[in-house]
Amino acid sequence: MSESHSHAHSVPRELPERVDIYDTTLRDGSQQEGLSLTVDDKLRVAEQLDHLGVQFIEGGWPGANPKDEEFFRRAAAGELHLHHATLVAFGSTRKAGGKAETDPVLANLLEARTPAVCLVAKSAAWHVTETLRTTLTEAVDMVADSVAYLRAEGRRVFLDAEHFFDGYRDNPAFSLDVLRAAESAGAEVLVLCDTNGGSLPFEVERVVGEVRDATGIGLGCHFHNDSGCAVANSLIAVRQGVTQVQGCVNGYGERTGNADLSAAVPDLTLKMGVETIGRERLGRLTGVAHHIAELVNVSPDPHQPFVGTSAFAHKAGLHTSAIVRSRQAYEHVDPDEVGNGTRFVVSEMAGRSTIALKAEELGLDLDGAAMGEVVEQLKDLEHRGYHFEVADGSLELLMRRATGWKQELFRLESHRVVTDLREDGTWITEATIKVHVGDERVLAVAEGNGPVNALDAALRKAIGPMYPVLSQIHLTDFKVRVLDSAKGTGSVTRVLIDSTDGERTWTTIGVSENVIEASWAALEESIVYGLLNHSAS
Known part of the structure; x- marks a missing residue:
């Protein structure tokens, strides 16, 4: 096997004209800590991925849990309309010592009724003997039997070779035997997985080059980001002939996540000249990335390459x-x-x-x-x-004031906030506000679970009848930071309020030694900005 470690094979061949993008947010991505998707969420995410133009969407593991079962059932029933992407079901090969025809996992994969199936198989000898507790020969037979059975049932089959890079490092002969068994049985793509995420680009370059020369069908890659190299590894794999890149939009996934397709796709297309989702769809990338972030309820990273709000x-x-x-x-x-x-x-x-x-x-x-x-x-x-x-909202208002603009939507006369401790031990906050709206003086009182919530409710009660659009403006986040903690309770406090009207988001700021004053300043500017920009649009 000395030839298999020859560095002569690591020379890149001509880049492929196009690669397929395979998104696994609905399966591998949903394993991210703190990320939980309902079936409705999964259907909506799949629609967004299809809109983006990825070629394959991995929907989950049918039979693994009721949620994935329902997802595939509803997708098959017509609730998921894919115009571009192919839905893929994920599962494992038959059990050791069993038969493909009677294996429950393979039966569930067929029942999902997807055109394509992705089978995961152990491709590291150590995992076969220590985790599966079976022989290397049986592990290869499990792959061959499972792929052949699914192909006979009319499914396209991709093989996810789990722990491939670690396994190839220790026992390249066995890892290649797994790939060849899948290839001989009719697999369409052999996906090399860096399951632990520890491989580095120069290692990937050598291994993928050697595997490319030792196999005869399409190769894919699936990199985790534990060493911070998932996107770089994906790009170097494509340089060595890989034609299917797996990952997740926004890089979701367990531990440190999967290869971020939001970066890999534009890198491949704009930097390397490799066709991915189509140049005409590339402009959808930022919108889709942010939409999916909303659907999975994970705040977008502003510093994310290409699609982050701070990227440019x-x-x-x-x-x-x-x-x-x-x-x-x-x-x-x-x-x-x-x-x-x-x-x-x-x-x-x-x-x-x-x-x-x-x-x-x-x-x-x-x-x-x-x-x-x-x-x-x-x-x-x-x-x-x-x-x-x-604080983009407050900045815009400051610049408008420099042009001579004055805020005339409403004028504050006074506000008062009182917090009471009730007999039952609960606290209640009440805000009273007096404002002038046009020629009318309005007094409003409202309760809240804190001073800012009560002030917000009272202000909305006072001016809401004059500005019905206010019902579309919502506060989404409230941050307080003490700027000089050495002064204790007399410290200056900075308050930031994030708001949205469903289409745009903005942030306003208030600073004062009085936290209520700082909060009111940020709250007032948030409402003014929202009303001002809505009327302008």
């Missing part, structure tokens, strides 16, 4: 002035190609060019005096604890 954000004045002259100065691709956009983040580091770009982005006409006023206000306010690069 520019803060330093040097960067933004260069961007004005050439977009390529600090952007490795055109953000529009992946459905994202350039953002100019304003902070105390901002120069006039940054402010000018932000004003242009917002459609504001700032003359020289207004520009200087904004720059000075930013520096002063951020010195006092404001942080405008994370």
Whole structure:
């Protein structure tokens, strides 16, 4: 077997013209800690993946739990309409010592009625003898029998060779025997899995090159991200001939996740010239990534490559002035190609060019005096604890005020918050607010589970009849940070409030030694921003 470790085989061959993208969010991705999908969630995620244009969607393991059973049943009944992708059911080979024809897992795979099936098989000798407690010969027969049976039943079959890279390192002959057995039995793709996620790109390059030369059908790859190399490993695998890349949009998965298809897809398409989901669909990537994040109830990572809100954000004045002259100065691709956009983040580091770009982005006409006023206000306010690069809503209002704009939606006269401890030991907070809406003075009282909740309820009660659209604006997050804890209860407090109207999201900020005052400032600006932008649209 000395030849199998020859580095001569690691030379890349000509890149494939296209690779298939295989998303496993509904199975492997849902194993992420804290991520739980209902059947309805799974159906909606699958629709989004189909809209994106992935070739294969792994729906789950039929028979493993009632949720996956229901998903495949409803999908087969017509509740899932896929226009582009092929639905795949996932399961294991027959049991050791059993027969494929009577194996319950294989029966469940057939009952799922998917066009394609992905079979997982142990391809590391140690796992066969220690985990399955069977012989290497029987493990190879399990693969051959299972693949042949499913092929005879009319299914396309992919083989997920579990622990392949670790197994190949220790016993390459057995790992290749598993692949050859699947190939001989009619498998369509041999998927090399880095199940523990510990392989590095130079190792992947050598192993995939050797496997490519030792097999005769399509290869796939499935990398976990435990060493931070899942996307890089996927790209190097494609350079060595892999034509199916498995992973998850947003990189979901157990431990540190799977290869992030949100990065792998544009890397392959834009950087390597390999067709994936189709260039015409690439612009859907950011929207789909964020939509799926909402469906699985996991906050998107703003720093995620390509699709994160900060992926094309520019803060330093040097960067933004260069961007004005050439977009390529600090952007490795055109953000529009992946459905994202350039953002100019304003902070105390901002120069006039940054402010000018932000004003242009917002459609504001700032003359020289207004520009200087904004720059000075930013520096002063951020010195006092404001942080405008994370408070886009408050920044826009500040810049509007510099043009002479005044908030006339409502005017606060006063507010009061009282918290009472009841006899039964529970606390209740009551807010009283007096505002002027047009020529009308309105007094409203509301209860809440805390001062901000009570103030929010009272304000909505007061101005809601005048602005019915307020019912579409919701606060989604409330963050409080003590800026100088050395001063104890007299410390300055920063409050950030995230809000949404269902289409856009924004953040507003308030800073004060009084947490109620800081909260009100952020709350008021959140409501004003929402009403202002809704009326503008």
